[in-house]
Amino acid sequence: MNRAIGKNSQVLQILAREIQELISQEEIDMEGLQEIRLRVGSPVILNIRGKERIPKRNGKPHLVTKTEMRETVDYISSYSLYAFEEELRQGFLTVEGGHRVGMAGKVIMDQGTIKNIQYISSVNIRVAHEVKDCAGKVLPYLTYDQQLYHTLIISPPGCGKTTLLRDLIRQISDGNRWIQGESVGVVDERSELGACHLGIAQNELGIRTDILDGCPKAEGMLMLIRSMAPKILAVDEIGAPEDIHAMEYAMHCGCRMLATVHGTSMAEVQKKPVLQQLIQKKRFGRYVVLKNGIHIGEVEGIYDERGTLLYREQYEKGACM
Structure with a gap:
């Protein structure tokens, strides 16, 4: 099966x-x-x-x-x-x-x-879905010289952002032609990324991934920086001011950020008070915007720090489900 x-x-x-x-x-x-x-x-x-x-x-x-x-x-x-x-x-x-x-x-x-x-x-x-390789189409646009841009995934609820984030973590951790394998720290506040049971991840998040399960995002990011020295920090559904402060601290410490936020467009996210400053400072190098389409995981577009469209996906069989 x-x-x-x-x-x-x-x-x-x-x-x-x-x-x-x-x-x-x-x-x-x-x-x-x-x-x-x-x-x-x-x-x-x-x-x-x-x-x-x-x-x-x-x-x-x-x-x-x-x-x-x-x-x-x-x-x-x-x-x-x-x-x-x-x-x-x-x-x-x-x-x-x-x-x-x-x-x-x-x-x-x-x-x-x-x-x-x-x-x-x-x-x-x-129902949680682990769909391997669904991030394959977007990863080339999120990397340069085998390094990751600070990346923010923007998505309405239920459109596949957690599924996409999960597979990005796995591919970045294991490494491939687009990025060298990097240590990834995951703050899994809702136990949806790793789906840990008794401390063991049920989903595959890669060989270089460390998970703080059930931990608040802001505290978890600081804990991982101090204890595990990750090159990449991944968090799902940011939104609180303390989340943003922790992300800024992580960026200053040299960590690359991979995060998701609820939203329907870049314009909507730019109006969120907690994110305005980071976006205006062009701290994120890439934005992946998912859309509420017929199929889960449809990409409305990938944008650079200036808001320039880099990629738009037409749904094909085999995209994130």
């Missing part, structure tokens, strides 16, 4: 048995499976390559019961939601394989801050 298909099939094991059977009876493109949405009293909804599909039993949509939701949450949390309090404050947690599980329900507050979520009524499982 293809490894990617095996990992995606594994996600079914955290569902209630009735729902597992319901989905297993369908002929599903597991490589294209992006989301599984469960809501108490509503049908199971699958997102497959951007299209919704509602599995049926005896010709009728199956409505998720409270018992099935409780069973699913028990599997996801290993029967202890309290053990995941810190993650749930963000509204989601990451399970083995790097799959992200979002939850909605009754929010428990403690002195004005979110402590936990109870009475879960909705679950959204975002």
Whole structure:
């Protein structure tokens, strides 16, 4: 079995048995499976390559019961939601394989801050995809003399930025014709890049990669600089002022930055207060902008520090999925 298909099939094991059977009876493109949405009293909804599909039993949509939701949450949390309090404050947690599980329900507050979520009524499982070599088309535009430009990947949610970042890390770490193998420090705050389980990465991030799993980005970048002396620092979904300060410090220390941010265009990102200064100073040598197209991972364009378009991809079979 293809490894990617095996990992995606594994996600079914955290569902209630009735729902597992319901989905297993369908002929599903597991490589294209992006989301599984469960809501108490509503049908199971699958997102497959951007299209919704509602599995049926005896010709009728199956409505998720409270018992099935409780069973699913028990599997996801290993029967202890309290053990995941810190993650749930963000509204989601990451399970083995790097799959992200979002939850909605009754929010428990403690002195004005979110402590936990109870009475879960909705679950959204975002299926992680490890697609090797999907960064092959963009990497030549991100390097010079076998060195990496400071690179920022800009993407709307769900368009493949984490998949692209993951493969860039692997290729940079292992080395190829475009770049010599470099030590890469990864701050994997949400456990989506390496998908570490008991400290061991489930995804392949290369032979020269060191991972801080579950660590806040700003603190993690400084820790890696002090302890592991990486040549490249990689982080997913920057946005807080402390993230930017840590990135600037890393750049001054000689580290090359590889980061992602939510956005639909360079123009939109330029308006983000926390990023304005870095962009105006032309600290990033390359910007990769993904678009919300028909297929995951479509590249709207690659731009240099001045905003000049260097590359635009027409979707072809075999691009990031």
